[in-house]
Amino acid sequence: MNNKTNEKVRIRLESFNHELLVSSCRKITQILSPTAVNSVGMVTLPTSKRIYCVLRSPHVDKDSREHFEIRTHKRVLEVSSDSQASIVDLLSEIQLDAGVFCSVSIG
Numbered sequence: 001m002n003n004k005t006n007e008k009v010r011i012r013l014e015s016f017n018h019e020l021l022v023s024s025c026r027k028i029t030q031i032l033s034p035t036a037v038n039s040v041g042m043v044t045l046p047t048s049k050r051i052y053c054v055l056r057s058p059h060v061d062k063d064s065r066e067h068f069e070i071r072t073h074k075r076v077l078e079v080s081s082d083s084q085a086s087i088v089d090l091l092s093e094i095q096l097d098a099g100v101f102c103s104v105s106i107g
Helices: 018-032 087-092
Strands: 007-015 039-055 065-081 100-106
Touching: 007 018, 007 087, 018 039, 018 065, 018 087, 018 100, 087 100
Parallel strands: none
Antiparallel strands: 007 065, 007 100, 039 065
């Protein structure tokens, strides 16, 4: 009896800096490339943008305002493998850049 399990792992990466996000995606794909992985797919999710409005002066001139925005860039890496070698063990050893939030889900 052939008991092949198709293990799928989704890695969700978020960062305020898109260059750090791209370098982290490359680092993960380079670490997973020598292993027995069927496919690694990267999906770019929409960038969320938060805009904050701040008064320039605390007392007068309420019409003078400044706008600031924070953009959150997101990527999803989907890894599928047929082998028994655990992908999660490899992913737990990866040292990502500071400023990149990573969450791993197995399904």
